[in-house]
Amino acid sequence: MITTAVNLQAPLYEALAARDGLGVGATTLAFACYVAGIMPVLLGLNGLSERVGCKPLIIAALLLCLVATSLTLIVPGLVTLGAARFLLGIGTALTSAVAPTYMHRLLTGGDSSMATKYVTTSTAMGFGLGAAVTSLFIFHTPSITPPSLWLYLGAGVVALVAVSTLKNTAPNPNKCAMLRLPSYPPGTLGYGLAILLAWATVGLVIAILPSALHAHGLTAWSGFATFGICSCGVLFQPWARALRPAHSTVLGLVILPIAYTVIAWGAVQGMLVAVLVGTVAASSACYGFIYLGGLKGVLEIAKAASTQVSAGYFLMAYIGFSLPVITTGALIDAVGHVAALTIFGLALSMGAITTIGLLLISQARYSQHPSGISF
Incomplete structure (x- = not known):
């Protein structure tokens, strides 16, 4: 669900730029805000999961994805897209650091390679799935707020409830440095x-x-x-x-x-x-x-x-x-x-x-x- 949100608006980039009277350069700047969100977390919050556990980070990432998607529904435009992608970058970074470890611990008795394959496959599918679903909807009815965004919000809430029922991992007493x-x-x-x-x-x-x-x-x-x-x-x-x-x-x-x-x-x-x-x-x-x-x-x-x-x-x-x-x-x-x-x-x-x-x-x-x- 987290990676599905990342490219959910990708087929809308041209329409959003045209609506705001902006060009491809502005679109790419909004697109790159994702990296501005991901890098500080990737490099500066390395040991966060060892302090709070994995589950809170997954929940925080899902909430950020829901907020980002809601923003693009309420105030569609390139500026909003940039802000949303910044939030999505933070959410993706929080997840990528903990997903393999958390999956391994949830799969009791499973080996680490299987957990890694699950995470790798679901991540790759998510990055493309959101964009494909949006394309399906705008084929039928062109819009800058297609039903795929509402569909994601509903599915995201279900995912949030499901994750809240999972066990958290215990904080690690041997904490590594936050800066990586x-x-x-x-x-x-x-x-x-x-x-x-x-x-x-x-x-x-x-x-x-x-x-x-x-x-x-x-x-x-x-x-x-x-x-x-x-x-x-x-x-x-x-x-x-x-x-x-x-x-x-x-x-x-x-x-x-x-x-x-x-x-x-x-x-x-x-x-x-x-x-x-x-x-x-x-x-x-x-x-x-x-x-x-x-x-x-x-x-x-x-x-x-x-x-x-x-x-x-x-x-x-x-x-x-x-x-x-x-x-x-x-x-x-x-x-x-x-x-x-x-x-x-x-x-x-x-x-x-x-x-x-x-x-x-x-x-x-x-x-x-x-x-x-x-x-």
Whole structure:
């Protein structure tokens, strides 16, 4: 329910911007407010669950999602969207830190890998599901306050009641530090750059694709594109787990520019099938091969410093999810969709080639000196 709220309004971005007389650049700023909410919690409230338990954080996250969705119903607009996404960022950060641990403790007798798979799958499905449901409703009746928002409020209240009946985890007497500073040991830079490129592509599809599809009367389909790039990657995760981290990440980096080219061409030409196929292919990289391969890679390198290194990995991810998207949005307002999407594609391709080189060099040095990795 928490991740479902995050992209619930994604198919409405173009309509909200048009209503307020604003462009794509303003839309991407509102979109990026999500990162402004998530980063302080991710880096500064690391040990909160050990002080209050997991359940209060899940409840707080659900309440924030309900408030955010209510705001977009009561006062629809880009400014409200920015405020709502800031709250959603806080809620997502509170949840992501505790969900795997809480799920493991609730599944009495279950192993940690099963709990992790449940959380990973439900999270990925949620990020795309909200947008897809909204698209279904605006197909029938175009609106900036579609019934999907009301439906979410009802389901969210049910989820809140259900969570309130669960047991809380006991506070941990051995509390870790609240501040989690990111760390980049030798060998992690390539993985960080890979996830930056991957999530930049995800952010572009969510925030900018609706405006490109609008020229062809296909805005309502943008929710399914969001579902494709956010949720379909889970189908490829078993293959990603079977590969070595560097090989998985390199495979994702090969797929990503090709998939983006298909998406951008389809959006500019109004070829819906190309857009949808491209988003599924991109998702295989963004939430499959690159995401899992990169995270596994940095954790293998980190060893005892896993908390700081994972923070560094996700810091790179959220930088990609915001700054390149904002820059591309500003470019679209200045030079148009074709030029801006082409520039993004060239930067993505050059970044992917550079990152593949870093990973291959790092892997070669690791094979020669397993005790230490360069770069």
